[in-house]
Amino acid sequence: MKTAIILLGPPGAGKGTQARLLSESFHLAHISTGDMLRTAIKDGTEEGGQAKAFIEAGLLVRDELVEALVKERVSQPDCEYGFIFDGYPRTLIQADTLQKYLEHDYIPALTIGISIPDEVLIARLGSRWMCPNCNRTFSERLSSSPIKSLSCDKCDVRLINRADDTVEVVSARLKIYGEQTAPLIQYYQERGTYVPVDGDQQPAKIFYAIRDAVKERMGFVSTEKIKGSAE
């Protein structure tokens, strides 16, 4: 049976990192609309062309465009056991569209809300690097070895700063999050499928908190542990 985990939280909360860890542990497809849009821009597709200016200004891309990308993505073979949504839904319209799809296909869903103070987010986003190939992010704060060499340990390509991680665009993204995405917390609370998690702690700790919530609420067991981290 398919399952959906929705990761909700402001930019910089660590949704991408957690989605990757959860995807490995639960064998669910990692669906990041931000990554899909950045790939579309890099590939020069029509969707990418339409999205570019919005992303660079820190604004949301049109619901219809994002929903079309997601609709196509959820039908791919790696979604056989379900998905982790990272950065989607981001508006009440997107949440309603997703809800209808999940209900229609009898797919149970849990929303994990990763919360974190604004000042921590701003510091994180200002010191973050990304691999343009695999989209993994690296933070200077955690100073993992690839940052010192400025290349991704997996892909061996140079890390870049995201175009929308500048101070001005970050504050626009946080404002939009508060206005358009934060209302989804109440949306999922009302449906009884919302679990809050403290995002201001080490990634492994956040992962264990999410994994425990998923196990408790959805009843499945992860198959892998994070290398080198003590529980």
Ligand code: ADP
């Ligand atoms: P972050 O969570 O750090 O803001 P993302 O990679 O999720 O980063 O998103 C980057 C940008 O892509 C957003 O600021 C927005 O412009 C666009 N985007 C991503 N997902 C969506 C979505 N579901 N709806 C509308 N725009 C989106």
